[in-house]
Structure formats: C-alpha cells, structure tokens
Amino acid sequence: MQRRRKARRRYKGEPGVGTIEVEISGVTVRIGHDAPATTIAAVLQALRTGA
DSSP states (O other), X not given: OOOOOOOOOOOOOOTXXXXXXXXXXXXXXXXXXXXXXXXXXXXXXXXXXXX
C-alpha cells in the first residue's frame, strides 16, 4: 500500500509584498522582489542621473 504525498501549499502573499517602490521627481518605479541586484542598481542609477 502506497501513501500519497501531500501537495505542497504555495504561499499566496498580498499583492505588492516584497516589491521595491521608488519615487523620484514624480516618477514611480516598482521593481519585483525577484529582480537581480544588477537590475536594481541600474534602475537606481538611471533615476539618480535623470533626477
């Protein structure tokens, strides 16, 4: 007799949790929690130079 494995429950968090949101000079940018550090650094650099 084989036992069934329980299906893993995936956590469904609230929308926007873990999202980085930056607003500079009226421009709002949201970056997902799974974005690589290089992408986040590039976005911040672009906002700083454009501000």
